[in-house]
Amino acid sequence: MTQEKSQLKTCLEVISVLQWVMSFLFLGVACxxxxxxxxxxxxxxxxxxxxxxxxxxxxxxxxxxxxxxxVRKWRVWEHFRDFFPVKLVKTAELNPNKNYIFGSHPHGIMAVGAFASFSTEGCGFTEAFPGVRSSLAVLAGLFKIPILRDYLMSAGLYPVSKPSLVHLLSKSGKGNAVVIVVGGAAESLASSPGVNTVVMKQRKGFVRIALEFGADLVPVYTFGENELFQQVILSEGSLGRRLQDLFKKIMGFAPCLFVGEHFVILPKRTPITTVVGSPISVPHRVTPTEEEVDHYHTLYMEALTKLFHENKVSCGLSESHKLQII
Structure with missing residues (x-):
């Protein structure tokens, strides 16, 4: 009986992940x-x-x-979590009387860690951070697709657009944690097993927004995200890479060439650990200067680097692993 339950549980985990991957890849077109x-x-x-x-x-x-x-508490998300499994790690308390911008890294192919941790209750975000509400911001174009937009909104996803962020940080009270996958499409193209690369040296918009609304910055790193799929990395300047970049420029996301394990598109059963760092206190500046933006952007990169090195060994990496920021 125990073995039968174990087999049933494994089957449910596979089905939950497969439906999510299929939704990620094809639901928009199907709608x-x-x-x-x-x-x-x-x-x-x-x-x-x-x-x-x-x-x-x-x-x-x-x-x-x-x-x-x-929707956020669907049982399917628990099976989704257990497939890898995905774990949410808290390193500091968050004051529910403040607003936050979480910078999530790396994007990986499908941002599995960010979705499981912040767009579902599968990893226990509400219990870990009482009084704080996480809101994952994703590609704004997805909310122009009929039916899909309603599904995304029901799960608490929002467009990563200025009006959306303004609303969440100024008209939704306190205790809001807006999660932005900073590296976006460019970072997904750098995703590959064994690689710890984040794209953010020129990504300063989230810091400017944080200053405009006095929202504290919180670095987040998901260990294992880049291990889920083997991506075909096209060399810079090649025809394939130029087509990827052109598609990214037009559509806002990059078509990655990747393979998983079973069914090709099913990700590997690799542990994923999303570590939420300590908040960086940010002052309220209606019109922040470039110097202020650069200052807090530098503080953020330093905090992210520290977070990575303090947690890499406990999350399965060797002491020799480095974080590359480009």
């Missing part, structure tokens, strides 16, 4: 195809009514969305 298809069937009124409502509801993602605890 678009479905809505267009319905327009040419007897169900066209449904599609028409949805598009009318979509126009009326267009600004909702940037005005607080429609977050639901029900």
């Amino acid at each position: 678009i195809i479905l809505m267009v298809y319905l327009m040419f069937t007897s169900l066209w009124p449904l599609s028409t009514l949805y598009f009318i409502w979509l126009v009326m509801d267009w600004q909702t993602p940037e005005r607080g969305g429609r977050r639901t605890k029900f």
Whole structure:
């Protein structure tokens, strides 16, 4: 009986991760195809009514969305967590009477650690940081896709756009932790097993936002994120890399060529540990100067580097591993 339960648990874990990967890769396209298809069937009124409502509801993602605890607490996320497994590590207390901007690193191929830790309750964020509400900010273009946008909002995801961040940090009270995967698409192209590279030397927008609203900066590093897939790294200047960069410039994300284990797209069963660092106190500056932005950006990079080196050994890396910031 115990063995049967173990097999069932393994099966549920695989299914939970597979559905998430498939959603990550294909759900947006599937939603678009479905809505267009319905327009040419007897169900066209449904599609028409949805598009009318979509126009009326267009600004909702940037005005607080429609977050639901029900979706964030789905049992499927617990199986998703256990597949790797994903673990959330707290290194300092966070004051629920303040707002925060978490910088999450690295992006990896699919930002599994950031999603599991901050967009679901699978890793126990609410219990670890009572009074603090995490909000993962993702590519704004996803919220223009019908049906998908509603699913994303229900899980508490928000567009990584200025209006959205302004709303979360100024009109949603205190205790908000806005999570931004700073490296974005450029960092995903650098993702590869054994590599600890983050793209952020020129990424200063999140620091400026933090200063404008007096939100403390919190570095976050997810160990194991880059180990999940083997990516085909195209050399700089090659035709394939130029096409990737062009696609990234137009669409906002980069098409990565990668392989996992089973079914090719299933990630490896590698432990993932998301470590949340200590907050960096940031003053409120309505119009921050470039010197102030540079100062706190430097403090942030130093804090991220310290966080990496203090936790790398306990998270499975050797003492010789270095963090490369580009």
